[in-house]
Amino acid sequence: MNKRNSILRTSYAVRISHWLMVICFFLVAMSGLSWFFPSLNWLNGVLGGPQLARILHPFLGVAIFLFLAYMFLRLVKYNLPEAGDGKWFANVGQVMSGKHVDELDTGKYNPGQKLLFWGIMGLISLLLISGVVIWRPYFAPLFSIPLIRIGLFVHAASAVLLMLLIIGHIYLAFWVKGSVDSMATGYVSRKWARVHHPRWYRQATGEAEKKGQS
Ligand code: HEM
Numbered sequence: 293m294n295k296r297n298s299i300l301r302t303s304y305a306v307r308i309s310h311w312l313m314v315i316c317f318f319l320v321a322m323s324g325l326s327w328f329f330p331s332l333n334w335l336n337g338v339l340g341g342p343q344l345a346r347i348l349h350p351f352l353g354v355a356i357f358l359f360l361a362y363m364f365l366r367l368v369k370y371n372l373p374e375a376g377d378g379k380w381f382a383n384v385g386q387v388m389s390g391k392h393v394d395e396l397d398t399g400k401y402n403p404g405q406k407l408l409f410w411g412i413m414g415l416i417s418l419l420l421i422s423g424v425v426i427w428r429p430y431f432a433p434l435f436s437i438p439l440i441r442i443g444l445f446v447h448a449a450s451a452v453l454l455m456l457l458i459i460g461h462i463y464l465a466f467w468v469k470g471s472v473d474s475m476a477t478g479y480v481s482r483k484w485a486r487v488h489h490p491r492w493y494r495q496a497t498g499e500a501e502k503k504g505q506s
Contacts, residue, residue, distance in 0.1 A: 313359035
């Protein structure tokens with residue numbers, strides 16, 4: 293993409309965190325699914341077989357949490373709820389059908405992305421906490437059997453919800469043409485920014501200040 297017609301949207305450090313986290317996520321999700329049904333047992337081959345998968349799964353889970361914690365610190369300020377978010381949800385049908393409603397004036401991330409951000413961060417926190425409770429042989433002996441049972445349930449339920457959220461996230465990332473550039477090269481076209489995130493476009497290009505001065 294021509295750098296003159298593009299704007300930096302995602303920093304190198306955030307992109308590296310995102311993609312390392314994605315690799316870990318797929319390894320952890322596949323090895324986790326291998327324990328859900330006997331017919332999926334073969335999936336633990338992604339981590340070198342049942343014994344190795346059982347050892348590596350929790351460590352890679354912690355790595356996912358740390359990468360996401362870094363992304364949280366870098367991106368939380370753009371994902372805070374704002375007064376206009378309700379209007380975006382009220383018009384979500386129009387947004388999904390590709391019609392752009394000017395008065396929504398979306399910032400860096402739209403309210404749907406914000407919801408996904410908080411969903412991912414909430415579920416990964418539940419997965420970490422419940423994962424520690426059920427982590428044999430290190431931590432599980434510190435907890436009672438009923439608590440470990442609750443931990444197992446919370447871990448499985450949050451994992452399924454997170455996988456469903458991520459399927460939606462990947463679908464939307466490819467469905468909104470030009471979005472993947474944001475995480476691949478870091479740059480998006482000015483046109484994409486103006487159409488999908490007009491308020492962020494004005495802030496990123498300094499147009500908001502020019503508007504204020506005139
Ligand atoms: C093939 C898999 C994936 C693709 C193609 C993908 C794509 C993307 C893209 C394009 C963005 C930037 C959107 C924008 O700038 O508007 C993004 C952001 C993000 N992704 Fe992914 N992603 C994938 C997997 C994941 C996974 C597995 C997770 C977490 C478990 C995740 C968590 C996030 C988060 C937290 C953000 C920041 C969103 C925000 O701040 O609102 N992604 N992803």
